Amino acid sequence: MQSLFKEFEEILPLSAEESEIIESKIRFSIVKRKGFLLKEGCVCKHYTFVIKGCFKMYGVDDRGFSHNIQFAAEGDWIADIGSFYTQTASKLNIEALEYSEIYQISQPDLYWLFVEVNKVNRMFKVISESNFVEIQNRVLQNFSSTAEQRYLSFLEQYPHLSNRLPNTQIASYLGITPEFLSKIRKGLSKKGL
């Protein structure tokens, strides 16, 4: 369970006792490719930490098209925060893009940990906040940049994911069609990128 909270431990080290309490509430689990952590209409009951593998979180519009709003790979946390905190039906799906291994904490257990181990409360506050900042920046960026610019910043921000994900998934994240992404990639390679 080394990788969990690694970044945080550098700032806020956990005592042996705290680690033990946290570990007692965490469940290991395996998810097959195309397996779901969350389906639209269900309540998001777990916060998930990705040990190995990769997930996409996406919504489906009224014409039946999927739109990726977030990816999560090794070391990332994923949940529909809105549904998780309010325990109401989610509009989103979380699906494995590869064979994956995860840790999960259930909503009641996490709330119990918030009280028992105050550091956990602070950790998850930071996770939610950085999630918020990221999505807010995305709204701002989508307003003012072309698909090519958005693709370039995606490559910069997620270099490990760009080689690993099919372009259809990246296109869905960028809000364009795979055909247009293909056109962009062609244009970039002509420019020598």
Add this chain to the structure above:
Amino acid sequence: MQSLFKEFEEILPLSAEESEIIESKIRFSIVKRKGFLLKEGCVCKHYTFVIKGCFKMYGVDDRGFSHNIQFAAEGDWIADIGSFYTQTASKLNIEALEYSEIYQISQPDLYWLFVEVNKVNRMFKVISESNFVEIQNRVLQNFSSTAEQRYLSFLEQYPHLSNRLPNTQIASYLGITPEFLSKIRKGLSKKGL
């Protein structure tokens, strides 16, 4: 100070003592039309409650164009949550669209209140979460709907603002030009809306 926390008081009534502690940390203030609560590059130092008037929160892209990402009118809270919680420079501006009257809590005072009055902690958690859900829904909606559909849902969601804001501000929120909004409005009025 009646309107403050009104919705919350129905769920979580405050004792006389709690109200008094909260009130001691809240400052009343007046903002002129075109006055700023926050400027890009500054740290967001206050959470603001709108008693009267209206504000826009917006970012400026590299070509110098503004893009509204949120409005706040009577009874709403506004702050750049990312900047406020991490106390780092904001990329956003908050500007009064009209003469406005507000209450403000400073960051240190709010953190003090989080500890002293646990209900305040819960209240602001709810405020941040609903903010997050709103912005996430916007990302999803912007993926899959035309400008006309987005305008119609804006009208539904903010009926009080649609009569009150200049169309230039609404266009900026929808991510379109005022000229195109004008075209949409013409099209809708032909259809008898």
Add this chain to the structure above:
DNA sequence: TTTTACCCTTAACCTAGATTAAGAAATGAA
């Protein structure tokens, strides 16, 4: 190992929305 399902690219054509320009109307400041 074979079959099936998915993935990538290209190209021709199409549309939502941007841009530019310009005049009329409304609003705010003094």
Add this chain to the structure above:
DNA sequence: TTCATTTCTTAATCTAGGTTAAGGGTAAAA
């Protein structure tokens, strides 16, 4: 009240990105 600043609308023209279709390539499942 007057002047200055915004605002709204219309119309002509332009472009980023969507759509459709079709062929070849790759990876997963059986």
